[in-house]
Amino acid sequence: MHRQAIAGALALAALLGSAAAQAEDTLTVYTYDAFVSEWGPGPVVKQAFEAQCDCRVRFVALDGGVGILQRLRLEGEGSAADVVLGLDMNLMASARQSGLLAPHGVDLAPLSLPVEWSDDTFVPFDWAPFAFVYDTQALDDPPTSFEALIDAPDDLKIIIQDPRTSTPGLGLLLWIKHAYGERADGIWQGLQPHILTVTRDWSEAYFSLFMNGEAPMVLSYATSPAYHMAVEDTDRYQALEFDEGHYLQVEVAARTRHGEHPELAREFLDFMLGSEFQNTLPLTNVMYPAVDLGEALPDVFSKLIDPEVYTFPPQQVHRHRREWIDEWLRASTR
């Protein structure tokens, strides 16, 4: 009974709160929580788009790209989402397979990515290579390849994330697979003595462990040092450029097939590649923008490593992910 009372009270509050918004169209965007936070790109993006579209933007913050896709699949055709923003390349194939997304119809000419992009459903909005970030005060002579890391003394520890639960974790798995193919198994076995622990997600690895000085190297993004340099004003944390090249993370958005405002959604995807949206990304999302910002790109980004990058085609990842994770499990528990 009390549940109905709660529901009633909440409904009333929601009605009062949204009464003002009823007049205009509302574009619903499913995204991840860091995007909509006070420090993320969300607030700026919302304000800028609302100024041009004569509509309201409603962000629904979910638990990462995986959470967005899961929610979309659970809701199916009844989903309230007009736009999903924050999937990554490795989720593209399953997202496409759901049949819930529509072609974007956006001109991709402004794109400036390190890889070719011609997908008709997904529009990339930012990218960064995965990389190990290291503490320059704790490590004088850091390894510059997986093989050098394997050969390093056993007390050189790294913190990584689990490919079963974390996006960078899966990124590392694909990175090693791409660089070493059939030999990936051996690389993983060689790395075992150096792995301090495998965390559930990036926050635990970076915050609870790396920032506490537990290990001098952590799996993160090549762009992470940009935040430390630009906002915290310290050069202490730097990314390592590996000889094998780096695996690329690309974040994408798409519009839904059954959304109420398909036109508005297309307009939003267009806006996403414009300078107002893209300018906010480098220091809020700490990623490279998907278009060439020229002078507007913060200076610290020129101090980052500039490695060779690559990815598997999304379809290939989709087909082999389970098998590769099992392979990793066997190599790591042997």
Added chain:
Amino acid sequence: MRGVALTRRAPLWLGGLAWLAVVGMGLASLAALLSRATLADAAALWRDPYLMGVVRFTLTQATLSTLASVALALPVAIALARRPRFPGRRALLRAMELSLVVPTLIALFGLVAVHGRQGWAAPLWRALTGEPAGYLYGLSGIVLAHVFYNLPLTARLLLQALERQPEPNWRLAAQLGLTRRALWRALEWPVIRRVLPRLAALVFTLCFTSFAIVMTLGGGPRATTLEVALYQALKFEGDLAQAALLALVQLIICLSLWALALRHGDATQLIAGSGRRMPLGRWWRRDAQGLSRYLDAAWLAGLALLLLPPLAAVVVAGLGGVPELLSRGSSLWPAMALSLVMASVAGIGALLVALMLLVGSAWLQRRERGGTAALMEGGGQLILVIPALVLGTGLFLLLRPSLGGGWQGYALVVLVNACMALPFAMQVLRGTLFDVPVAQRRLADQLGIHGVARWRWLVWPRLRRPLGLALAYAMTLSLGDFSVIALFGSPSRPTLPMLLYQQLGGYRWQGAAATALVLLVVVVAVFSLLERVSRRLPRYRQSLYWPGGAESHA
């Protein structure tokens, strides 16, 4: 006369209703997922060697963690009961209440800062063993973290049970000059025996379903629990059937344990206490003198060393970020308000349902239907063994057509949070509800005091303190919850834990640490406030009988 009969049966109706709601919800959400599984899936699952390894590891770590937590909690609780007054006792109790509700990520931060390879304790460890401190990673780390979480809870609830021991018993023990061993046999063990099986089952379930701690401190995929496999299936593979089957395996294992616990923690021989606590003063306890003083001091110091440094690490880290949080953090106050509202609703909800279940179970017990009574009580624990992820997803599937706006998401979060807090509320409340002494009960029966009046004068004065504690636990559990709210998502207005994760996602370590500190302060405030409110004396003053007896020492 019919009216009276109906009133008399009211407890049964209330309990039954609550039971149906809770169990129905749990099973329905599981069924919503299971409906997508086939028999072939189940067979394949059973033969999967990976999964068998996962089950084995989950059982091992949960058993070890439970044994360590409970075995260490016993002497701590006894020491605390024996020392009703020492400087810092109240602060220590507060810290014990904190540890359970600290969000995992924060607890991890604190534990790493103290016990990590570069932690505060590392030089000490090196000096003692000559080795670098690596004990935080691996099974030892998992057990340490679980003891950090569960020992304080166990000791706190054991203490509550010990303190409810009828006062005349202590007087008699003092007059007879009972020795330590005799006291244990005559007074302490009988109370402890009654609560221990359930407590152990509770701790076991918590450790069994532990997730982030096991992964982060486990050192690698060797340390994989069923919850990890479940998370992987549900979120990454989008494989609802597999997730449901895994949840079912978890459910079966934990439920059989609970069945065992409910059978052995016999609730039929409840000793009716007077409701008064044992009087203060050392002369009441001969065993409180001599060597035991040093022993107790050692146990309590050990508890403080386990609990306080990690919490202190969080506080220290957080203080640095407070200026930034206050100057820039416009999200902080709305987040705190939202968190408090949601936690209050969830807490009160959990409390109401817990009371309904307990009243129903007591009614059955008085009529010697112990089996049914245990079943009714067990219903409250069911949610504990259904992973929040499964409960949430199942409910989501069931309610989907009508689930749209943001407030429904919040309501769902509150509902799941209330269910998750239910077992804790019941653990605190059970027993206290039926402790009305036989003499008083008979008197009330003779005078025909039933219904509201009986509650007001007989039950309420005894219930208010445990009620305060139960509400505090229930509220703060949902205050610290992140898993459920992350599942349903929110329209840009974050709760405190969400704010914290948002800050982490945006590299705002300082701000995140400060938010964690604020969360800790809120939890302390909730416990203190509820303790203060529930401590107010009932109308008839116990101090007329026992000078100083009504003084609180909690």
